[in-house]
Amino acid sequence: MKQSKLKIDSIEKLESNTFLISLKSNQSNEVITPGQFYNIKVSDNDFPLLRRPFSICDFINDRLYFMFDIHGEGTKMLSQKRIGEELDLLGPLGNGFDLSGDFDTAIIIAGGIGAAPFPYLIRKMPENKNVVSFLGAKSKSAVVKYGLKKIFISTDDGSEGFHGNVVHLFKSKILDFVDKKIKIYACGPTPMLISLQEFVIQNKIDCQISTECSMACGFGICQGCPIEKSSGDGYLLVCKDGPVFNANAVKL
Amino acid sequence: MTGIDLSVNVGKLKLKNPVLLASGTNGYGNEISNLTDLSKLGGIVTKSLSLKPRKGNPPQRIVETSSGMLNAIGLANVGVESFVKEKIPFLKELNTTLICNIAASSIEEYVECTKILTAEELISAFEINVSCPNVKEGGLEFGNDLNAVGRITEKVKAATNKPIIIKLSPNVSRISDFAKVVKQEGGDAVSAINTLVGTAFNIWTKKPKIKNVTGGLSGPAIKPVALAKVFEISRNIQIPIIGIGGIMNWQDAIEFIIAGSTAIQLGTVNFINPNAGVEIVEGINAFCEKTSVGKISDLIASYQI
Structure with a gap:
């Protein structure tokens, strides 16, 4: 997990409301697990104030890809970015999917x-x-x-x-x-x-x-994204304990 | 850094510089320490601790607003016992000044927490949260009641030899009356302000956007209010003030110091830029160099009106 400014390498519209953005990572040896996410600042001022969490869509040849729908002001601004502009990214965050297991x-x-x-x-x-x-x-x-x-x-x-x-x-x-x-x-x-x-x-x-939840920090300090445990009392955090959970571990 | 003296004294509490991270915005230091060097700061204030663990409020706990955010976390915390066992060992490695924030639902609980934690050498001071707007019992009701704030200050002060900072609520008519009571009862300092009570509704479902219905507003939206409260205390009561409320950069920090703050705390900005504290210390230093201020403490309450 680190904070870094990365340049936009490409941005394309995949469907009417869905976009794919790629950024050039400055560390090709970055270890990223599928299902992890980055918390991205889409502006360099106070509007919108908070970062926006996005799942890592792909990571290939040191390029990071994010796929998103325009959902509100933040994602609208992101869709209007130009190649060469910088974004402030925090990540990779969260746990990611477990690819191991007894399955074919x-x-x-x-x-x-x-x-x-x-x-x-x-x-x-x-x-x-x-x-x-x-x-x-x-x-x-x-x-x-x-x-x-x-x-x-x-x-x-x-x-x-x-x-x-x-x-x-x-x-x-x-x-x-x-x-x-x-x-x-x-x-x-x-x-x-x-x-x-x-x-x-x-x-x-x-x-x-x-899973998804509104969150502020994305790394466990704001406690803003609780998800109820399926057994016992209390909450897990979507950002830090998740966003990926075994289906039987949480109450949705 | 050059020869500029950034150290400040918040009453008996000595800080190497005026920049602290506010309670509830740095956890117990562990996650954020991966993203910034906490040893460069004046110190950190822990998430509010209560005698027993609290699981906090159900989701939604937060919502973004214009230049701010509302939160109703509900004082989720590990409790005093786990804090001592599990968090203190890590905090020892951080090499930063530690202030413990305490929240409680009775005067007895405040005293009990303070007594237990006083035994921990690492803790330099206590910040007493009498103003959390998001839990039903205690919290804001104490913060709204001059007698209660006075009694809590007196009892907690008697329970420890460490400095006591009372964190004040802005949701009162005259905040300086509360600072006055804190001073009278022997409190070492006040921190101001806690969050402002706010709410937000979804216009399609007509439901509140946070489960608790109301939450605490923070972020740049509240900065002018916070500055006015700090200034009100500064003009009326002789007590060290730790200024809090929407500080995003070094300019904001300087503004709070000029308005009467001896030190400042960063809150919401930590969620957006976890390294903001270090950047602000550097910015304050550069400002002092540029304006030939040899000691940051010379800038406190230096407003010209």
Whole structure:
């Protein structure tokens, strides 16, 4: 974890509201785990005041990639940045996904911009593992397939792929995996994660979820991003103890 | 650094420079020490400690506002016992002045915490939080009550030989009356200000943006208010003041010193720039060089009105 100013190397619009930005890292030997994030200052003044947390989308040839939707003023400003401008980054932060385990097939379940951490996860996945991706979006224009493999798509309005949500789509395909040892990696809106969590706990499926929460510092000092432990009393912090948790470890 | 004397005396508490990190914005020093050199600062103030651990409020705990943020963390902390066992050993390695902030829901609890922690040599002073706006019992109710602040100061002072700083609430009509009571009861200094009570609503759901409904406003949005409160105390009461409220850079820090602060604390800025403290110490030094101020203490309450 360190604070550094990095230059924007590229910025492109992937879909109507989704952007991909890359920055040249000044340390090619940086160790980054898929699922970790950076807390990024999108302006050099007090508006917006706080940093914005973004999952690492990819890290290749010392370039860091972040995928984001325009959601508010901060992400709008980020989308308007130009190549060569500098951003102040703090990271990598958080724990990241655990790529080890007794499985032969990694199943990615992503809702909307929840797809952001998976291109890098797929890149770092050991070669002997299969990867299958389930991707859900509101409609066809919001489907962002960037960096994913073997994709099944669902849309809320049925404009592409399965008509419904991505957890339903995954459940409808579960029989395809009966002879496989699977591990699920999921990221997306909280209602999606809740519905998935219920299913994987019932069926005893190994599953890690990447959660989100408003946060200020991103490294544990502000205590602003609690998430309730599933057993015992008290909270974990999304920024420091997460953002990735085993599906049975937290109450969503 | 050149020959400029940046040291200040907050009553009996000697600091090598006036820059402290505020309670609740540096944890117990460990995470932030990876991103900055705490030994270059005047010191750090710990997250509020209570006698027993507190798990804090449910999410959402924070929300960003115009030039500020609201928080309702709810004094989440490890409790005095774990602090001594688990946090003090690490804090010893940091080579910085340690001030312990204490929050409690009764006068007895303040006294008990102070007594236990007084045994720790590493702790240079106590800051008593009588003004947390985010817990139901104690907190703000004490901070709003002149008698309560007076009694807490008196009892805590009697429980320790270490300097006592009372952290004052801005959510009162005359803050200088509270500083006066602190002085009368033997308090060594006051810190001002704690956060201002605020709230924010989501216009679509009509629900408050933080679970606690109200929270404490901090950040650059509150700086003018904080300066006015520091100035009010400075003009009316002879007591050392630690100025807090929206300080983002060395210029802000100098402004607080001119307005009457002997030392300053950085809060929200630590979340955005964890190295701000070191940068501000350097900035203050450069300012003194440029303006031929040999001792930073000459600048305290140097306002020209």
